[in-house]
Amino acid sequence: MSHRARAVTLAAFVVPVAFLAVFFAVPAATLVATGLREGGRWDTGAVLDVLGSASTRRVAWFTLWQAVVSTLATVVLALPAAWVLGRIQMRGRALFSAALVVPFVLPTVVVGTAFLAVLGPDGPLVRLTGALGAEVDLRRTATAVIVAHVFFNYAVIARTVGAAWAAIDPDTEDAARTLGASRWETFRSVTLPQLRPSLAGAAAIVFLFTFTSFGVVKILGGPRIATIEVEIHRRTTELLDLRAASVLSLLQLAAVIAALSLYRRAGRRRGTGRLRAGRSTSRPAVGAERFLVWGTVASALVLLAVPVATLVWRSFDNAGGPGLRYYRALGTVGRGSVAFVPPIEAVRNSLLFGAAAATTALVVGSLAAVGLHRLRGRTRGVADSSLMLPLGVSAVTVGLGFLIALDEPPLDLRTSPILIPAAQAIIAIPFVIRTLLPALDAIPDRMRDAAASLGAPPRRVWLEIDLRLLRRPALVATGFAFAISLGEFGATVFIARADAPTVPVAIFRALSQPGALNVGQAMALSTILLTMTTLVMLVVDRMGDARVGGF
Amino acid sequence: MTPTRRVLAGALAATLLVAGCGNDDDTDTSTGTGEGVTITLVTHDSFDISEDVLAAFTEESGITVRLLPSGDAGSMVNQAILTKGSPQGDVLFGIDSTFLSRALDEDLFLAYESPALEGVDDSLVLDPEHRVTPVDTGDVCLNYDKAGLEDAGLEPPRALTDLTEPAYAGTLVVENPATSSPGLAFLLATIDEFGEDGWQDYWRDLVANDVEVTAGWEEAYYGSFSGAAGSPGDRPLVVSYASSPPAEVIFAEEPLDEAPTGVVVESCYRQIEFVGILAGTEHEEEARQLVDFMLSPTFQEDIPLNMFVYPVTDVELPAEFVEHGAQSDDPYLLDADVVAENRDAWIEEWTEIVLR
Numbered sequence: 001m002s003h004r005a006r007a008v009t010l011a012a013f014v015v016p017v018a019f020l021a022v023f024f025a026v027p028a029a030t031l032v033a034t035g036l037r038e039g040g041r042w043d044t045g046a047v048l049d050v051l052g053s054a055s056t057r058r059v060a061w062f063t064l065w066q067a068v069v070s071t072l073a074t075v076v077l078a079l080p081a082a083w084v085l086g087r088i089q090m091r092g093r094a095l096f097s098a099a100l101v102v103p104f105v106l107p108t109v110v111v112g113t114a115f116l117a118v119l120g121p122d123g124p125l126v127r128l129t130g131a132l133g134a135e136v137d138l139r140r141t142a143t144a145v146i147v148a149h150v151f152f153n154y155a156v157i158a159r160t161v162g163a164a165w166a167a168i169d170p171d172t173e174d175a176a177r178t179l180g181a182s183r184w185e186t187f188r189s190v191t192l193p194q195l196r197p198s199l200a201g202a203a204a205i206v207f208l209f210t211f212t213s214f215g216v217v218k219i220l221g222g223p224r225i226a227t228i229e230v231e232i233h234r235r236t237t238e239l240l241d242l243r244a245a246s247v248l249s250l251l252q253l254a255a256v257i258a259a260l261s262l263y264r265r266a267g268r269r270r271g272t273g274r275l276r277a278g279r280s281t282s283r284p285a286v287g288a289e290r291f292l293v294w295g296t297v298a299s300a301l302v303l304l305a306v307p308v309a310t311l312v313w314r315s316f317d318n319a320g321g322p323g324l325r326y327y328r329a330l331g332t333v334g335r336g337s338v339a340f341v342p343p344i345e346a347v348r349n350s351l352l353f354g355a356a357a358a359t360t361a362l363v364v365g366s367l368a369a370v371g372l373h374r375l376r377g378r379t380r381g382v383a384d385s386s387l388m389l390p391l392g393v394s395a396v397t398v399g400l401g402f403l404i405a406l407d408e409p410p411l412d413l414r415t416s417p418i419l420i421p422a423a424q425a426i427i428a429i430p431f432v433i434r435t436l437l438p439a440l441d442a443i444p445d446r447m448r449d450a451a452a453s454l455g456a457p458p459r460r461v462w463l464e465i466d467l468r469l470l471r472r473p474a475l476v477a478t479g480f481a482f483a484i485s486l487g488e489f490g491a492t493v494f495i496a497r498a499d500a501p502t503v504p505v506a507i508f509r510a511l512s513q514p515g516a517l518n519v520g521q522a523m524a525l526s527t528i529l530l531t532m533t534t535l536v537m538l539v540v541d542r543m544g545d546a547r548v549g550g551f
Numbered sequence: 552m553t554p555t556r557r558v559l560a561g562a563l564a565a566t567l568l569v570a571g572c573g574n575d576d577d578t579d580t581s582t583g584t585g586e587g588v589t590i591t592l593v594t595h596d597s598f599d600i601s602e603d604v605l606a607a608f609t610e611e612s613g614i615t616v617r618l619l620p621s622g623d624a625g626s627m628v629n630q631a632i633l634t635k636g637s638p639q640g641d642v643l644f645g646i647d648s649t650f651l652s653r654a655l656d657e658d659l660f661l662a663y664e665s666p667a668l669e670g671v672d673d674s675l676v677l678d679p680e681h682r683v684t685p686v687d688t689g690d691v692c693l694n695y696d697k698a699g700l701e702d703a704g705l706e707p708p709r710a711l712t713d714l715t716e717p718a719y720a721g722t723l724v725v726e727n728p729a730t731s732s733p734g735l736a737f738l739l740a741t742i743d744e745f746g747e748d749g750w751q752d753y754w755r756d757l758v759a760n761d762v763e764v765t766a767g768w769e770e771a772y773y774g775s776f777s778g779a780a781g782s783p784g785d786r787p788l789v790v791s792y793a794s795s796p797p798a799e800v801i802f803a804e805e806p807l808d809e810a811p812t813g814v815v816v817e818s819c820y821r822q823i824e825f826v827g828i829l830a831g832t833e834h835e836e837e838a839r840q841l842v843d844f845m846l847s848p849t850f851q852e853d854i855p856l857n858m859f860v861y862p863v864t865d866v867e868l869p870a871e872f873v874e875h876g877a878q879s880d881d882p883y884l885l886d887a888d889v890v891a892e893n894r895d896a897w898i899e900e901w902t903e904i905v906l907r
Contacts, residue, residue, distance in 0.1 A: 112770070222764070325804060403639075404633050
């Protein structure tokens with residue numbers, strides 16, 4: 001690499017590294033160090049004590065196997081949806097694509113109760129299986145946790161891989177078919193290798209999400225099941241046992257690093273595909289494909305829509321028929337008290353934080369992706385994995401770390417409103433990288449060379465080639481970043497918040513008191529949140545599509 | 552490498568700029584007078600009070616109160632301990648008896664004996680040095696679903712021992728004391744009742760009687776208890792609060808004459824919430840005025856309908872609380888030091904008996 005090229009690569013990393021250091025690495029490391037230091041010395045005995053205990057082993061084993069099963073199940077179930085999104089032209093595709101993100105943003109408490117309504121004693125599952133003679137009660141089981149994990153992460157696979165699928169040149173597949181390959185052979189030996197980087201990246205994210213799962217496990221798994229994340233949370237917030245919490249954090253980190261190195265191996269083979277940017281790669285379904293399309297859409301609807309429909313229905317389900325009573329209550333119940341949140345204000349705050357977090361994630365994540373793209377070999381692998389680490393570290397560790405690491409000027413950020421979008425951007429940055437990097441890698445150097453040989457200066461090459469081809473993946477990534485921010489509650493709950501309640505905070509407040517009006521308001525706010533999310537996704541998707549085919 | 556260095560410097564400058572922008576707290580350094588001073592009240596997320604009431608305080612004292620919600624009671628206290636010496640606020644409200652010893656051991660608070668304590672029952676003043684001052688009581692009690700029990704042909708239980716009767720099999724849902732504050736309070740009630748060597752057998756009997764355990768209050772109340780509006784649950788007995796039935800009436804969808812749920816007063820464990828002045832504050836005098844104000848009739852009367860807990864001074868209760876609520880005259884209550892000493896061991900033992 002030339003001197004100048006190396007300087008550009010380093011420059012691209014400056015902002016991501018500074019950002020992640022201030023908002024992630026330093027706080028997390030400070031808290032872990034606080035827990036492990038005893039009277040100024042490292043307490044190595046603690047590590048052995050905690051790691052050796054039977055309860056740690058039990059928790060670690062459960063965490064691992066449920067994450068593997070959840071990830072595999074999500075990939076298998078969501079891959080057909082990725083194909084539909086990437087390749088099939090049909091009425092309502094935009095809405096289908098946008099709606100997939102809804103589960104991703106709903107607070108787990110709300111989805112948890114919706115799931116309980118489906119799985120519970122009066123729910124359809126118990127009744128149906130009861131009628132068949134073998135009643136299945138999934139409440140408080142690992143199965144319920146895995147089903148919910150698929151529900152939450154479906155969109156990660158479907159949308160990320162779908163975007164990659166759309167970018168694959170169909171000519172390669174057509175060529176294979178012409179040469180006599182069957183559909184399956186074509187998929188396996190032509191399509192799959194080209195999807196591999198984005199599939200491995202999306203699966204890695206799902207794995208990290210499910211490995212560090214918190215809310216779902218707490219609500220649906222019952223008290224006997226715990227992940228390492230749940231245990232870290234309990235040790236930290238209930239017992240203030242920072243020693244054990246720190247050891248568990250390190251254990252979780254080690255497992256995440258191991259998983260990431262596996263992922264690197266799986267994704268190593270770079271996409272060999274040619275990107276097709278000029279025109280849309282999707283077409284209407286033909287013949288037997290139609291069954292696959294409708295089967296996919298129908299199964300997605302059953303999995304995703306039933307719990308969501310349950311809560312939308314409950315938001316309108318007033319005594320004496322459907323009505324808007326709960327929505328009206330949002331503006332009146334509790335008015336005049338300090339904790340009252342005008343719904344409009346909560347929506348506005350959520351959108352503002354969402355925009356701030358998405359912009360931050362996009363800027364930081366794109367720079368990191370550009371930097372990674374310019375690296376080769378082992379350096380690249382290590383840098384790539386390091387940028388994914390924020391997904392593997394407990395929110396409570398980072399949140400409390402903020403308090404003790406960022407408490408002195410010039411960085412006394414403890415109660416600053418920028419901590420919220422910053423914390424949300426940390427979770428969203430890996431998404432941006434995972435979506436942009438495969439796309440960057442897939443841009444053939446020949447294309448850039450051709451432009452350069454026609455006399456385009458480097459900046460022009462970047463604008464005309466890279467930026468155009470990256471627009472769509474970048475928008476997919478931005479959409480996720482926005483959605484993460486809209487629904488995020490876990491990370492921000494540990495940050496003492498200045499006066500800017502968001503929709504999830506308002507939902508939490510409504511659910512913390514008994515009474516029909518409170519539950520009803522929580523359902524109404526959830527419905528508002530999911531409508532907001534769908535609209536944002538539609539807008540973002542449209543911006544992506546508008547330019548495809550435009551040049 | 553000059554370009555790199557320049558970019559690095561730029562990024563650093565940008566970071567500091569962002570940091571500077573975020574740090575626009577109105578930290579007023581003037582001390583003493585009270586006039587024009589802003590103090591920060593750290594609370595848990597369930598804190599609430601009328602805007603008028605806070606405005607009245609500002610009106611009469613000239614002190615502005617800034618609120619800083621910091622998670623649930625446990626998170627709030629732990630945050631305060633971790634930021635000791637560089638506190639995030641001047642006054643902390645909402646620490647309960649369960650976490651009290653931990654905070655006192657850490658010297659989190661400055662002692663202050665408010666003159667307003669005159670109107671407060673002595674049994675609620677747990678710290679003789681007055682480092683914390685009681686503000687409200689939020690008793691944890693069994694709640695029952697009136698219709699659900701009637702359908703099952705059962706009377707509301709009148710004692711903890713009733714719950715192990717075969718008739719009540721499969722009717723109770725409780726929260727895990729390791730992860731839930733009402734769950735811990737209920738465990739403490741059983742320890743108070745059956746003694747440090749007797750509660751284990753009681754819980755074995757509860758397990759034999761098919762008690763259900765959830766991680767937190769929301770899951771128990773909204774997920775498993777049959778008495779909550781729209782709940783998918785099927786259990787008519789739940790560990791909740793003394794104020795839950797009044798809340799069901801106040802937040803009913805259509806006006807109710809009678810609460811759908813009731814309280815088993817014989818099962819109540821007393822939870823007291825305290826306020827304390829955080830050591831390290833620059834506004835000790837103003838903080839004291841706020842503590843006094845929190846015991847004044849204006850604040851105390853406003854507590855029930857905003858936070859759904861009971862005031863500690865003798866003020867008039869809202870009609871819904873009088874009519875549908877119930878307060879125990881002789882609640883369970885363990886000594887805070889005993890709780891602090893044994894808490895972890897008890898939870899560990901409970902986990903062995905109930906969950907394994």
